[in-house]
Amino acid sequence: MTVDYKARLKRVYAAIHDDPAREHSLDELADVAALSRFHFHRVFAAMTGETVSEAVRRVRLNRAAHALARSDTPVAAVGRACGYANAASFTRAFRAAYGITPGNFRKAGQALPLKLRAIGQEGHSMFPVTITNETARRAIGLPFTGPYMQIGAAYDQLSAELAALDLWQQTRGLVGVYFDDPSIVAPEALRSFAGVIVDADLPLPVGLDELSIAGGRHACMAFKGPYTGFGLAYEWLFGDWLAASGEAMRDAPSWEFYLNTPMNTAPEDLRTDILLPLEDRA
CATH class of the missing domain: 1.10.10.60 (Homeodomain-like)
Known part of the structure; x- marks a missing residue:
């Protein structure tokens, strides 16, 4: 058996x-x-x-x-x-x-990165945002429904899946895709996806889902610090930055690319690219 x-x-x-x-x-x-x-x-x-x-x-x-x-x-x-x-x-x-x-x-506001603690103080600004041209990516992983801060449960399950299949060496990075606006959708109904980037020719493992992440123009925020600061970072990105940028959002979900993980990194040293899809410029 x-x-x-x-x-x-x-x-x-x-x-x-x-x-x-x-x-x-x-x-x-x-x-x-x-x-x-x-x-x-x-x-x-x-x-x-x-x-x-x-x-x-x-x-x-x-x-x-x-x-x-x-x-x-x-x-x-x-x-x-x-x-x-x-x-x-x-x-x-x-x-x-x-x-x-x-x-x-x-x-001390330690749940927030240093730059977020400084919002509103003269001379301080949010994390840097650059306009990038992302390539399309293929992700495999697990869907999750519930408060975004609890998506760790899906990542733990995904980790167990990948370890059992000996697939970690074939992954190209850890990502999270977030489909709903937490300001208008109830926490228990929020939809997200915990995934890893893989090559196009990797067979989809049984028990995992597949998701295509569209390429194109994105606003990329280079976020550093604990994940508890994401909420305020998103508010600033979708608010002050977007209003001042003159950019138009594309009809696609925002997503996060995790450059390291809490498994082996102190909270203040976590690094995440937060990506907001943008319309092409005429």
């Missing part, structure tokens, strides 16, 4: 994202994966590049950072909602990941 490891690991990631506050024991997650308790953790780490505890901690702290940035919920309550029984344990874990306490993270 052939064992579909990728499907089993997708179930594990889904369980973690569905309830990050839960104390996910190895035995329980081994049951979710329908794998031997003796071999489960070794298989998980070998195929995903992270241990189960690292995966749980990453999902929890990402959820906590978003909550600190987007709400005024008390810090202790944010910690409890993300699985930390007391403020001390939450502070230790958060400081280890972000280099600052949760309270100071919120007070």
